Amino acid sequence: MxxxxxxxxxxxxxxxxxxxxxxxxxxxxxxxxxxxxxxxxxxxxxxxxxxxxxxxxxxxxxxxxxxxxxxxxxAEAPVVSRTSTSREQLRLPGVSVNQSRYRSLHPAFTFDQFMVGESNVLAQSACSALATGDRTYGNCLFMNSTTGLGKSHLTQAVVHEVLNSAPATRMQYLTAQQFTADMVKNLRSNSMEQFSKKYINSCDLLLVEDVHTLVGKNKTQEELNTILDYLIKSGRRVILTSAVAPNKLKGLDEDFRSRMTSGLVTDIVCPDYDTRTRIIQHKLHGSNLQLDEELVDYLARKLKGDIRRVESTILGIKAKSSLRRQAPDMDMLKEIMSGFVCQTEEMSAAGIRDLVSEQFKVSTDDLRSRSRKRAITYPRQIAMYLTRKFTKDSLADIGGMYNRDHSTVLYAVKVITRDMARQQATKEQVDMLCSKLEH
CATH class of the missing domain: 3.30.300.180 (DnaA, N-terminal domain)
Structure with missing residues (x-):
């Protein structure tokens, strides 16, 4: 055939x-x-x-x-007949037909494709346990991290695992924006009773991503809070993700914040060198590419933070190597990274923070500390100013990088802008940092 x-x-x-x-x-x-x-x-x-x-x-x-x-x-959704011999969980009498809803799934976002390291081991372990119904970590999980560190990968891995091992599980997997849109639609059609029933009476597992977008949306917070209260108290499984730590989310109802964080709260931080190396090797293998240890080491040292940069770089290496019909070498890697990846890295909040940390000889922990010493507050303000200037991150996201709220970031931007106009030394220092970031 x-x-x-x-x-x-x-x-x-x-x-x-x-x-x-x-x-x-x-x-x-x-x-x-x-x-x-x-x-x-x-x-x-x-x-x-x-x-x-x-x-x-x-x-x-x-x-x-x-x-x-x-x-x-x-494939079209299969219609399972009563006489079907295919694998199917039996439904207990009185249990409604599965009304699961979930977002489009990336086929590679599974547990066996997730690289575990010190930066994410707790989040991975908790998700794996919840996917199989193990309550070792409780029945409610709140994960937060900056973009590209694996929140969506882990939540989708849970969905994949549940679909494979317990396909009759009544599951709702959606973003906070989708939840809001669904609620608004039901409000307009006067069908809020059906809306509540779907999430309360017909849900064994609820996964909501990007809950930080609910800041200021009081009605949505109220509805989701009611749903979480019932699900958590009745032992249902709940997974929530956010780009901002829960204590940094300003504009949230305190009862809602407390409910979301009533279980395990864990963050996913940037992977360390060893984990980045394993991620790069895994991605290279998946792209049928081989690099010398020296080249892998170079990528691991340069590609920090967002894992999408690794994927972008490897795609560039594969394309350029194929086009030129030559094996990748250091010159090729530097050319590719200077073209698009390096610039993206330097323009990230983490890259700016690292540069300021190195320039002023203060640690990133110092920048995140509560210290009010001039030697700490001044570089912190410059880092906030540069992040606001070179990235599209919100004030809240920038504040989260330094353990501060959005008003502190706004104040820092005003202070540095004022000092640059009044003090030549400040202007020259900021201009020098800008030049490094741009090149």
Whole structure:
């Protein structure tokens, strides 16, 4: 069969993990010498396969002297009949039909694809336990971190695990913005009773991402607070994520804040060097790339913070290496990183903080401390000013980096702006830091 021959060819040319993740799940619905129709789990999965693997499939078919048109379609939701012999959890009498709702899932956001290190081990362990119903860490988890450190990966890993091991679990997985939109829609249609029932009576596991966006939305906070109160007290599982630590979220109802943090609260910080090295090696393996230890070390030292930068860099290495038909070397890595990754890193809040820390000979812990010494407050204010100038981070996000609220950031920006106009030394110092960030 044509498809089996193509799969055999891909199995020999792709890493086993990559083949298992992206090719093995595909099912062949129809095939002939003129066309092959494949079915994947969802639209995202199919789009990824079309973008990355269609050319490889056509190349494999070409070696057999055929040029079929290959289509990859998303599977329709299966309709399970009463007589079906497929795997299905039995429903207890009186339990409503599963009305789960969840966002589109990234097929690679699973537990076995998550790199565990000191920076995230508690969050990973708690998510893994909750996914299997283990209450070792309680039944409520609040995770917070800056962008790109794995919050969404872990929440989606929970969803993947539940769908695989207990598919009849009544689950709601959505963002705080989606929750708000759903609530507003039901308010307008006078159907809030149905809205509450969906989240209270028909939910075994609730996952809400980006709860920091609820700041100032009092009605949404009130509704979600009521839901959390019932779910947590009745032993249901709850996972919440935020880009800001709960004690830094200004504009939240205190009862709501208390309810959200009634279980385990953990942050995910930037991975250390060893974890970054393992992440890079894992991503390289998935892209069928090999780099010398010296090059991996260089990437691990330069690529801090947001893991998406690692993926972006490796994509650049693979593209440039393929285009030039040469093995990656240090010059190529420096060229790629100076072109787009390095600049992104330096323009991140963490990169600016590290630069200021190095320039003023103060530790990042000092910058986050409650110290009011001039030797600490001055570089802290400059770091806040530069972060506001070079990033799109909100005042609250910037404040969170330094254990402060948004009003402190606003004050720091005003102070440094004033001092630059009045004091030449301050202006020269800030200009020098700006120059380093820009280059």
């Amino acid at each position: 044509i498809w089996n021959a193509i799969k055999s060819s891909l199995l020999s040319s792709l890493p086993e993990s990559e083949f298992g993740l992206w090719i093995k799940p595909l099912e062949c619905r129809e095939q002939s010498e003129q066309s092959i129709e494949l079915v994947g789990p969802d639209r995202y999965f199919c789009a990824w396969v079309e973008d990355r693997y269609i050319d490889l499939m056509k190349g494999a078919a070409g070696k057999m002297g055929m040029t079929p048109e290959i289509k990859v379609l998303a």
